[in-house]
Amino acid sequence: MILAAIYYLLLIVLYLYTALCLLTLLGLLCYKIGFEPVKGVCKSNARLDGKIALVTGGNQGIGLETARELAARGATVIIACRGAEKAAEAIQDIVATTGNKQVEYMPLDLSRFSSIRQFAADFNNTYDRLDILVNNAGCGGVTPKYTEDEIDFVMQVNYFGPFLLTKLLTEKLIASKPSRIVIVSSILHFFGNINVDTLDKIVGHSIKSKFYNYSNSKLCDMLWAKALAKKLPEDISVNSLHPGLVRTNIFNKLPSFFLKVFMFLCDVLNFKTPKEGAQTVVHLCVADEVQNVRGKYFSECCEAKYKQVVDDEDLVERVWNKSVEVTS
The missing domain is CATH 1.20.5 (Single alpha-helices involved in coiled-coils or other helix-helix interfaces)
Known part of the structure; x- marks a missing residue:
């Protein structure tokens, strides 16, 4: 029996x-x-000699391939991330494949506001310009927890941290006009449904809650891009994007069962490589035709449709005000 x-x-x-x-x-x-019937490819041949580009999370995945491409075009590239050892490996790889030795590492932990403020102070004291800021670093599928700043970990790494970093580097971006801000969002922003009053709080501990938490953070990225486009000078291009379904380790902290299913399907459906996933990021960094495009959402190197609520100017302003409050 x-x-x-x-x-x-x-x-x-x-x-x-x-x-x-x-x-x-x-x-x-x-x-x-x-x-994704066709994988978009950046077709611009623009050079970046004399330019300074900052890529968060530039030591792996999409960030690494973005940093590599910008370096190949002649830019001085600063990789901002945690982990000096992994960053050193990434820099060695980029220098070997591009021949550009102007690739540097600066420590940055987006889950700690103190780290972000120290990073910004060091950057502003070291460099006289910032031509391209790529807010790429992010996380997903992690166990819900609060940071030392008493903010939901995923929301801080994916949204509040980049928000503060960009705010502290804004003067350099203005001084370097025309400059660009690129925000890596996700198609999962369509599933986001935010409560502005509890934007910095843990939404739950279930797998479903983790999914919606990640989606909310990416929706906030979209709303933030809209706000920046309104508030910054016109010579600063700011846009968000969906890189596509990419084989990276961002979701490595999912339960092993779900991770195995996800990785199996990545192989079956021929998901993008990190290099392919970086194409729209690079497009927004270098293409001449998007220098004057602001507050838009891209996928496969083209403008794409996004959740209608992103155009709600009242919501954009409320999220902005809440973000200023949280990061002050």
Whole structure:
């Protein structure tokens, strides 16, 4: 009797596992057909000699490939991230593949406002300009927790931290006009549904809550891009983007079962490599045709549709005011 119960229990688990895989496969397949029928490629040949570019999270994944491409075009590239050892490996790789030795590392932990303020102070004292700021670093799928600043970890790393960093570097961007701010968001912003009053708080501990928390952070990135486009001088291009479905380690902290399913589907559906995922980022950094484009959302190196609420000017302003309050 007990063996039979165990048998049927295992059978049910197997059926559920198969159903989850099939449903996820179907959803991702629909996405690939609808949103990524062709992988966009940056076609600009623009050089960046004499320019200074800052890439957060430039030691791995999309950030590394973005830093590599900007360095290949002649820019001085600053990689801002945690972990000096991994950053050193990334710099060695970039120098070897581009021949550009003007690639540097500066420590930055977006989960700590004290680190962001120290980074900004050091950068502003070291460099006289900032031509391109790529807010790329992010995280997802982590166990909900508060930072030392008493802010939800994912919201701080993905949104509040970059918000503060950009604010502290704004004078350099203005002094370097025409300059650019690029914000890596996600198509998952469509699932975001934010409460401005509790924007910095943990929304829950379930897997579903983790998903919506990540989506909310990316929706905030979109609203932030809109606000910056209104508040900054016209010579500063600021836009957000979805890099596509990319094989990176951003979701490595998901439960092992879900991570294995996700990685399996990445292989089956031929998800983008980090280099392919960086194409829209690079496009917004260098393409002449987007220098005067502001507050837009891109995917596959083209303007794309976004959640309608992003155009709500009242919401844009309320989120901005809350962000200023949280980061002050």
